[in-house]
Amino acid sequence: MSARSRRASHPKSAITKQRILDAAARAFSLNGYAGTTINDIAMTAGMQGGSIYYYFESKDDILQEVLDVGITRVFSAARLAIGSLPASSAFSEKLEAAVTAHLTMLLQQGDYTSANIRVFEQAPPAVKRQNRKLRAAYGEYWGQLLSEGQRSGEIRKNVDLTILRLMLLGSMNWAVTWYRSDRMPIPELARKFCEVVLKGVGLSDDQPESSSRGRRARS
Amino acid sequence: MSARSRRASHPKSAITKQRILDAAARAFSLNGYAGTTINDIAMTAGMQGGSIYYYFESKDDILQEVLDVGITRVFSAARLAIGSLPASSAFSEKLEAAVTAHLTMLLQQGDYTSANIRVFEQAPPAVKRQNRKLRAAYGEYWGQLLSEGQRSGEIRKNVDLTILRLMLLGSMNWAVTWYRSDRMPIPELARKFCEVVLKGVGLSDDQPESSSRGRRARS
């Protein structure tokens, strides 16, 4: 019978499949997509290379699942973090919760999430296309969070929320290239991120102009 | 005679070598390192795959040069941008100049710079090691810029400059994954980046605490 027809129908099968995906996520996040071989994954999962094909149709198939799980997990983590706050919480509280959740999945727990961030760009078009749907949904979630912050007045009206979102997610995602857990705990990092974004780094003297066009006042 | 002994000693040779590097930079930035073959590069450069080896010892050798040029160019662009400002310029002016230069090299001109950002993580250890030296120097340059801004009082004293630098460069570098030139010109993008970083997105009401420890006041 083909792998497709029976895949993961039995309990042991499901567990082994997880083991393979775990191994793949770790390997992808460490060595990139082209840099990890089916044999690498198989050996970490305790089997021979050929056996992988009992569970997956192709290497791309594994990649797809790892990438999708990666987004699904950060998304869940962010939702959970915000959802477990009192509904009356200030935007700044929610933001910090979401940032902490995202950074945690990216830097501490998630081989899947970090694999996604590191490897997405190297993925074949078809794989990217599918994963982009999940990414878009996650991005929209952040968009709503920021939008809410703007409605409540905690974000100035003239801030471009799209750019803000991309900056925020970008600076977080980039952390995957430099973060070392022995230098600073995640919550502290998250706090600093939020502080920069919310308060800025300059002295807060000048009021924000309400028209969106004019450049900085000429000193 | 070996490629090494005579490489680029003649004028034509130097030009052709440039052509190869240009083709490689573009291909790397589009398809990643493993995703581009020697033949891809050669064809774009108007020659056969084997001929590449008259100019370079290996694919890694090409990668090394592309990566190094990538950093060298943003570095130069940033230095030039800041250097051509009046020496008395405010920190915010310098910052915007540097951000504009960085984003321009990354998103508009530099196949080399964008190749570096996209492909560095996939490079073999030896190549990374060498390029990291240049990256460190560039990072230090930004560190000095920020440090100067803090000394002059335009950045609050209690801001962690290391985190700020990593956030700033991270959000810029990440733009390589989403920026589309038809949506917003670089200078406008740079201005928005700087506005977020300098002023933050929140209403500037609360004074910054001077002790660095305490968390946000409890509402």
Place this chain on the structure above:
DNA sequence: TAGCGTTCCTAATGATCATTCGAAATTAGC
């Protein structure tokens, strides 16, 4: 136009992998 250094071509070579497949081994149901 002969000679020499240069640039480039072309056809190997050899290594690395993803993927396949038939058979062996293991497990579960009875």
Place this chain on the structure above:
DNA sequence: GCTAATTTCGAATGATCATTAGGAACGCTA
């Protein structure tokens, strides 16, 4: 313990590439 289904093995297969090497074409100089 027998049988059938499930899981794994292990040895091909074939494709893709980086890299090599010997020779051909090109261009310059005398």
